[in-house]
Amino acid sequence: MTEVRVPTLGESVTEATVATWFKKPGDAVAVDEMLCELETDKVTVEVPAPSAGVMGDIVAAEGDTVGVNALLANIVAGDAAAAAPAPAAEAAPAAASGGSVDVMVPTLGESVTEATVSSWFKAVGDTVKQDEMLCELETDKVSVEVPAPTSGVLTEITAAEGATVDASAKLAVISASGVVASTPAAVAAAPAPASNKDVENAPSANKLMAEKGIDPTSVQGSGRDGRIMKEDVAGAAAPVAAAVAAVAPAVAPAAAPRAPVSTDDAAREERVKMTRLRQTIARRLKDSQNTAAMLTTYNEVDMGEVMALRNQYKDQFEKKHGVRLGFMSFFTKACCHALREVPEVNAEIDGTDIVYKNFVHMGVAAGTPTGLVVPVIRDADAMSFAEIEKAIAEKGRRARDGKLSMAEMQGGTFTLSNGGVYGSLMSSPILNPPQSGILGMHKIQDRPMAINGEVVIRPMMYLALSYDHRIVDGKGAVTFLVRVKEALEDPRRLLMDL
Known part of the structure; x- marks a missing residue:
């Protein structure tokens, strides 16, 4: 008998939910055939069969939450009918x-x-x-x-x-x-007989009707499927109050004016449960702030030379390589160049040790409909401009489609975050632990600059480097940012390795 267990789910991911079983007890399975699908707060993970045989009992049913290395099922050898328990559909009467x-x-x-x-x-x-x-x-x-x-x-x-x-x-x-x-x-x-309706009214409406003594059958609901909302009760209460005032004894003392019913703010709010992905993002970002001695340093870069170079060669680049030439490849190259000079920005802390990485696995933050993910481009320092652009385009497409695997989001050593695509002019990015540095890019905006004693309009971008001050000193952080600025303002420096 072979056990089927939960595979490694990735960095900081400790549990998953069994989404779908592709096999049932008694089915024959082949080696590496997909048995089930697990869902984590980031990606979907398929579990292959570790050996050939017959599907035995399923320990973790669909919907169960399981931890890493938890037992999912068993695979046995032999005849399918004899090896596995009767399927649930046969065990219970139809x-x-x-x-x-x-x-x-x-x-x-x-x-x-x-x-x-x-x-x-x-x-x-x-x-x-x-x-x-x-x-x-x-x-x-x-x-x-x-x-x-x-x-x-x-x-x-x-x-x-x-x-x-x-x-x-x-x-x-x-x-x-x-x-x-x-x-x-x-x-x-079952429907409440008092209202003779198959729908439940808003709780605030039920409370107000009880306070006012209003019969629910006399109120016309404006909500979904005829639900009575608080506004409907407030509208129905006005004629009732007028009728009561008309039949009141003349000798009765005049009642003090009653304040109008205030709008219930809760009725205008919308409460939505956070998704598991959003909960994980919130937890990891807060953990980063609590753990790292995070500090941010800023600079600005004149993007004129990069824009001119891109405009000059973008058509030839796309024709030859089949991908558009964007700004991200320039920033990736500039960061890889600067990380060689300031290696502590590309390092991480492990207990009392500093682990220096002699390679650059560049994380590129990407916004998706379900939240922020950071796919990793491995060995970006050894890639050409075309290879970087192709990798970024492919990772971004997979991120939007929710097809990224856990392996594609692990092992990053440094991260780029481009808030400029959303119009951000300035921000302080939060570290992606255990990394020690993240560069925030922002919107390119024409601004008046003093150059050689003259005021000229230049396309400027603010850069923000957030770093872990436990491992990166201020001198190193500023040096890194200056090197990125120099490489972007004179891209020839990248060619000459200066």
Whole structure:
């Protein structure tokens, strides 16, 4: 018997969620055939079969959270029917033969671990057909409709509207027998008789109706599916107050003017659960601030020579190499040049040791729809301009598509962060631990500069180097930044290795 275990997930990643099993107990598997897919807060990891055989028992089911080296399943040799336990579908009676089928939360997508039940289209006791929509879930990205896995009768709802469910939760039960389970969850999911509606009103609206003594049936809801919102109750309260005032005894003392009902700020807020990727970004950035003695030094660079060189050769460059000539290759080359002179910026601290890297694995920060990632271009110091541009383009495309592997985001020694693409004029980048340096690039902006006693307009960019002051002194940081500035203002220095 061969054990299938969670592979190494990457630097600082300690757990993953089992997203999908491609094999079930009893299936034959070949060496390196994909068995399952794990989702971390950064990427999706496929788990191959370590040996050929028959799929035995699955220890970690879909939706389970597992740590590094945790046991996922077993592979055994021999006949498939004899080697593995009976599949779950055979162990339990099918719905068609009078059994029940659980309705589970479907796969929600990478980095999405929970959802909110927004609407039920069916009630307990309703007949449903296979693939008929039962309910709708809302995540921080999309709405997901949940179809019926089989035909039968909806006998139990275990997650009512408004409930937050994780990726492996049970939503309901469908039975062919039609016997409705008398459970608290089923009762809670049934429509409240007082309102004669199948939708839940806003909590603030229920509270206000109770305070005002307003019958919910007399309020017209403006929310989704007719939900009563607080504004609807406030509008209905005005005629009621006027009617009460009209029938009040004439001798009654005049009531003090009542302040209008203030708008509930909470009703105008939107609360969205942070994704696992966003939680990891937040944790790592805060850890960086807490651990490193981080300091930032600034300079500015005249981009005129680089822009002129790029404009002169960009068409020939793209025709020959099949990739556009951008600014990132110039900055990568300039940084590699400066790191050779100031190696501590390319080093890291390991306990009481300083580890100097005699190579440059350049991290290039990239914004994606799910958050910030930093793919690494390995041995960037040995690459040509064309190789660097091709690598940046390919990594950026994979980052936007969510296809980066853990290996592609590990081992960086220095990082470039280009906030200028978003219009940033100045910022202080945060270190990407365990690295000791990160260069922030910014927007190129025409500014008046004094050159040889004359004021001229030049395309200028602010540069910001954040560094770990535990290993990099101020002299080294300033020297590094000056060398980058010199290489960009006179790109010929890169050719002459000056």
